[in-house]
Amino acid sequence: MAALLEVSNLHAAYGPTRVLHGIDFSLEEGSITALLGANGAGKTTTLRALCAMVQTSGEISFGGARIEAKATEDIVRLGIAHVPDGRGTFVNLSTEENLRLGAYVRKDKRAVEQDFERIYAYFPRLKERRHQQAGTLSGGEQQMLAVSRALMLRPRLLLLDEPSFGLAPLIVREIFDIMRAINQSEKVSILLVEQNAAMALDLADHAYLIETGRVVLSGSADEIKQNDAVRRSYLGY
C-alpha cells in the first residue's frame, strides 16, 4: 500500500530549544499508526510540526505532495484534522457551534448537516449537550467533542494527541472503540500519539517509539509489543 504520510529528517524547535532531531516515519493509507514515548520525547511536537504549528525543517509529504511549507489553515484544507493536546475546546461556544467550526472549510453544506447526526450517533452524550456551553462539559465529553470536531472535517488523516489524557478508563475505552470503528468503516487513517502504550498498541497496526526527539524503534504493533525493552519500560510487565 502507498504511504499517505511520509516524514523524513524532521527537525523542530521552540526558539532555541531543539525538540526533534531528524525523525523519519510513514503512515499507510487506512492504517492506525501510533507514536509512543515518554513525557517530553517529542510526540506532541511531531504532531504540531505536521500542522506547521512549530518551526520545522525536513520533508513532509501527504498524499504525494510536499506540505512542510504550507500554513496550518491550508494543511487543514488537505484533509488533515488535528485533535490537539489539551483538546482545544472553544469554551465559550456551544457544543453544536464547536462541531460546526470543525466543518468550517467544507463546501458541501448539506452533507455537513447530515454529519451532525452521524457524530451524534457515535456520541449520543454530545447530542444531549448540544446547546450547552462547551467549557461546562466534563473532561471526557470535551475529548469526545474534540474528536468529533475533527471528524466534522471528514478528514483523510486524523491526528490524535493523547486522547486518553486525564480520563477515566471506561471513557478512554469508549473513545478508542469509536476510533477503531471510524478507521474501519470510514477508512480514516489515524496517527495516534499516546503515553498509554498498552492501549495504543491494541488499537494500532504500526508503531514508532520516540526517545528524546529520535525514532528508536519501529514495526508492526505486534512486534513492538513483543520487544523486551518496550515491555519493561512502557508496558510494565
Place this chain on the structure above:
Amino acid sequence: MDAFLNQVFAGLATGGIYASVALALVMIYQATHLVNFAQGELAMFSTYIAWTLIDAGMPYWAAFFLTVVIAFVLGVLIERIIVRPVERAPVLSVVVVFIGLLVIFNSLAGWIYSYTIKVFPSPFPKEPVHIGSHFFSAHQIGAVGVTLVVLGLLYAFFRYTPLGLAMRAAAQNPDSSRLVGIRVGWMLALGWGLASAIGAVAGMMVAPVVYLDPNMMAGILLYAFAAALVGGVDSPGGAVLGGFLVGVLENLLGAYVIGNELKLAFALVLIVGVLVVRPSGLFGKVHVTRV
C-alpha cells in the same frame, strides 16, 4: 414629568451612540485584549468623509452607506498595514501605535477640513414628533432606530452566520481556530473593519447634535469607554446596555444634579469607580488566575 421623560429619551438617543462606540471597542478588545484609543477619531474621520460626499451633492442615504463601506475598508487596511506588524509587540508599543493613530487622524481631519465646526445634516425631519401628549425630536428617535438596527444586524451576523461564528472562534481561541482552517489574521482585520463601520454610523448619528469638528468624538469616546467598562469590557451585550445606561444617567445627572459642566467628569468618575469596585463590570467575566 414631561421634561423628565424628554431627558430620559435624549439620554437613550446619545446612549445609543455610546453603545455603538462601546461595542466597537469591545469587539477589538475581545480579539486583542487592547482598547483601541483611535476608535473615536476613526469615527470622526469617517463622518468627514460622509460630509464631503453630501457636500458634493450625493443624497444623504447614498452617502451614508458609501461611508459605512469606506470606513469598513479603512478599518481593514489599518489592521493589515499598521496594526499587524506590531501584533506580537509588547502592550505598551501597541497602545502607543493606537494613540499615534488617534493623533494622526485628528490632525489629518484638521489639516484637510480645518478646525472650524461644520453643520452635519440629519436625515430625519426637523419637526418634533409627538407621541401621545409628548414631543420628541425626530432626530433622536431616528438615531435610536438606526442604532437598534445596527445592533440587531450585528447580533444576527455573529449569531447566525458561519463567518460570524468564525470571528468569535478566532477571537477566543486562535490556535484551535487555525486547526479548523480559519484564517485568524483576516478575522482580526474583518473585526477592525466592522468596528470602524459601526463607529462611522455612530459618528454620522451624533454629528448633527454635537456638530462636526475634529474633536467631536473625544468626549464620546470617554463615555463609550465608561459604558464598555460598566457593561464588562469583554461582554458585547454588556457594552450595549452600558451605553444606554451611561447615556440616560449622564443626561439625568446633568439636568437635575451636577449641571452640564460636570457631565464629562461623571464619565471619568464612573470609569474609576467601576475599576475600583467591580473591574469586570456588570456582565463581564471575572478572571481568576491560578498561581
